[in-house]
Amino acid sequence: MLATADTLQIMKLRLGNGAGGQLQALAYGEPIKVRDVTVRLVPAGHILGSAQVVIEYKGQRAVISGDYKRHGDLTCDPFELVPCDLFVTEATFGLPVYRHEPDRGEVAKLLTSLRDFPDRTHQIGVYGLGKCQRLIALLREAGYDRPIWLHGALRAMTDYYLARGFDLGDVPSVAESKDKLAGEIVLSPPSALGDRWSRRFADPLAGFASGWMRIRGRVRQRGVELPLIISDHCDWPELLQTITETGAREVWVTHGREEALVHEMGKRGIAARALRLVGREDDAE
Amino acid sequence: MKAFSALLDRLTYTPSRNGKLMLMRNYFISTPDPDRGFALAALTDGIPLQFPLRRVLGEIGESRFDPQLFRMSRDDVGDTAETVALIWPSVSAAGEAPRLPEVVAALSKAGRGGHAELLTQWLDRLDATGRWALLKFLSGAPRVGVSARLAKQAVADAFGQNVDDIEELWHGLEPPYQPLFDWLEQKAERPALSANPVFRPMMLAHALEDAEWNALALEDFAAEWKWDGIRIQAAGKGGMTRLFSRTGDDIGNSFPELLDHFRFDAVLDGELLVLRQGEVAPFADLQQRLNRKTVTKAMTTKYPVHVRFYDALEIGGEDLRGLSFMARRKRLEEWHASYGPPHSDLSEVLPFEDKDALKRRWEATREEGIEGLMLKRKESPYLAGRPKGHWYKWKRAALTADCVLLYAQKGSGKRSSFYSDYTFGAWMEKDGASVLVPVGKAYSGFTDEELGQLDRFIRQNTVERFGPVRSVAPKLVLEIAFDAINASARHKSGVAMRFPRVARIRWDKPAAEADTLETLKGLITSAR
Secondary structure, three states: OEEOHHHHHHHHHHHOOOOOOOOEEOOEOOOEEEOOEEEEEEEOOOOOOOEEEEEEEOOEEEEEOOOOOOOOOOOOOOOOOOOOOEEEEEEOOOOOOOOOOOHHHHHHHHHHHHHHOOOOOEEEEOOOOOHHHHHHHHHHHOOOOOOEEEOHHHHHHHHHHHHOOOOOOOOOEHHHOOOOOOOOEEEEOHHHOOOHHHHHOOOOEEEEEOHHHHOHHHHHHOOOOEEEOOOOOOOHHHHHHHHHHHOOOEEEEEEEOHHHHHHHHHHOOOEEEEOOOOOOOHHHO | OHHHHHHHHHHHHOOOHHHHHHHHHHHHHHOOOOHHHHHHHHHOOOOOOOOOHHHHHHHHHHHHOOHHHHHHHHHHHOOHHHHHHHHOOOOOOOOOOOOHHHHHHHHHHOOHHHHHHHHHHHHHHOOHHHHHHHHHHHOOOOOOOOOHHHHHHHHHHHOOOOHHHHHHHHOOOOOOOHHHHHHHOOOOOOOOOOOOOOOOOOEOOEEOOHHHHHHOOHHHEEEEEOOOOEEEEEEEEOOEEEEEOOOOOEOHHHOHHHHHHOOOOEEEEEEEEEEEOOEEOOHHHHHOOOOOOOOOHHHHHHOOEEEEEEEEEEEOOEEOOOOOHHHHHHHHHHHHHHHOOOOEEEOOOEOOOOHHHHHHHHHOHHHHOOOEEEEEEOOOOOOOEOOOOOEEEEEOOOEEEEEEEEEEEEOOHHHOOOEEEEEEEEEEEEOOEEEEEEEEEEOOOOOHHHHHHHHHHHHHOEEEEEOOEEEEOOOOEEEEEEOEEEEOOOOOOOEEEEOOEEEEEEOOOOHHHOOEHHHHHOOOOOOO
16 A cells, blocks of 8 residues: 555554554655556645645556645645546535635634624534644634643544644643633534533533535534534545646546536536545535 | 624624624624714614616626526525625726715615616625625615614613613614714703604513412402414604504504594503404404505404503603503593594403412413413502513413423524424324325424433434424424414314424323324314
8 A cells, every 4th residue: 555654654653553454654755656657646735745646657647636725724735736637526515506615714713703792602513534633723823722622532533633743822622620610712523522521511512523514404413512523534626726827628526516516517628527436425524 | 884884794694682782783893974874774673765676787797797506506506686796896996985975865866777887896896795685775774683672782782871861762864864963972952852742661460370379469450361463552743643553663554544543642552452342352363464565445344453441651742751660550441531532452460369260260361261360569650661560471371282292493592502403293194094184383482401302312313404404203282381272274184283392202102192283273262
């Protein structure tokens, strides 16, 4: 298995030491040759260590994006645009209704809510890898210097980011507190929102940081009071922008709403088709 | 518009009453005039805008977005207005977001042809939340889970005033309520009470507990039947009459025959009923008359309405609320004897010998088809709200049935981590086998401790999960108390319970011994 060093470390944390079989780390930009084919990894801007795969063969270039985003992120390298002939893109948010708001505005919403409801624990559901650490970094950037409390399931990955030198401030575990954490921020996996675990807090206010929070029905379905539209995937304009900028003549669309993106590319005269991968769930973010 | 849309946005997601109050309070304190006044109008009576939203959206839609992408998005989002708000392309340099007063003023001037252009340029100037809020605003009623009363409460709280004082002014004011806010901010005198009839906050009763009954000095109380209609305040002044619901909504338009005859200078409290040959018809008949925009002659003949008065707040411009109940009652009787309009009478004050005699009358209420008794302290003034120790409602004893817990759903707010809404069933025979059929839902009647026990039972006995709902192994019996049970074509079981609640958890009782649907059907009361 070929991946960035960060990805390999994250895999081990996630899946245990035996994960992935034979592992080989490859730095961003470092080429590796397999007969006539050159392969290199470039930053995808999705999370720490995430990469696009650039494959070159006889003057032709294909780029496989994997999950990526164009919006800035304090906790990973920015997306690097590589012009190519064939671009394989994700399309998690491949509908024009998905446009993520600037993340700093969403963080301001959270801080306003803390002022409005100073007696309630703000429990924010986050995906444990990437979103959690990015949200902490954003809060710190906005000047929030109180401890940010973590559910046990977010510990290992956050510790990895800390070890990698990201300054996330004081991030204690909820288990260490004997207090109800009124007026504090607690981060947890989304599944712990409105669950028994949350009963320890002071009248918990459920938030959820995800691109899906753009849609009101999804907010209500989850019983979320404070939706924060923060995503580690491209929104619709970013998908269109990226495809156009790569200059690719052919586009394969995967991971999500292929149909709308294929339709839009057709209008723009770009050959696009859906590449269906098995076993992808759209709620994974 | 920005603050207003942020407010609506937050309100839709905030389940708790206190949370909503806080959000609105902060809004009314920090938003300038006249914006906040229009927001208050939107949250209370609505702003009478004639905006054909559906047609206009149809007109402008296709010029701004691809119909196929719109359809796919609509399927994903599930709501047309929200889809428009989200899919609308952002236009840079389109100008500042419009303010609410600008929207209201422009609409009042716009002709039929100008709507599409107005809406287009506003949508261009707003962000996604702003577009959503604007479309909600234009649809008439924002429906964000806020009653008119709650919005007024928030205004009162924001400026340290009593909500009842605002209520008394309310019908004399118009959006954007500048005189109201000037007074609240102590920049002007209190606005004069309007020349038109205004709503007076009503006096409400407490449910009578057994312990209270035992301690009650009954000689201090007057008794009346408890009527099964809706509480109404009839306010007449200056040749105009209004009928208000308990929460102060003007519902007179649904009852033109009452407005035709109720011409008086008084504010009276009573019960709205459907009455045929002196007999009170079932509540379901009255429901046929509620929330009607147009009332046909056939309607008024088939469901003749009537008001049974039981109190007077004001007669001939004199405020009677400081008088005792008995003194007000005397004034009401005198007034009604001389001026009582058609379609009205007085609620009888029931004579009784002693406590035992009254108890016997109460015990007979179910048989007589009456909802219960009211007990009113003879010396009590007419007090707004639900003051303790003055008025009691003594509902007839509940019916009960043993039912089996079938499904549970999580609650909201403080109960969001608990399975607190229960669907329960009764046994019926089907193809020779006994099966459980759902007969009702309950989400009250238990203590916090019992809620914890039920929650644990449900998690340990879950059979299947459907989103927020769990089906539960059918083995726990709940004793359900309910006021009445009616035949219903809309329910699979054929019955509908009125006010069901959990009376007891029967941990001891095997599910097989729960009641049958036949037994429940035997409790259906025929119309009285």
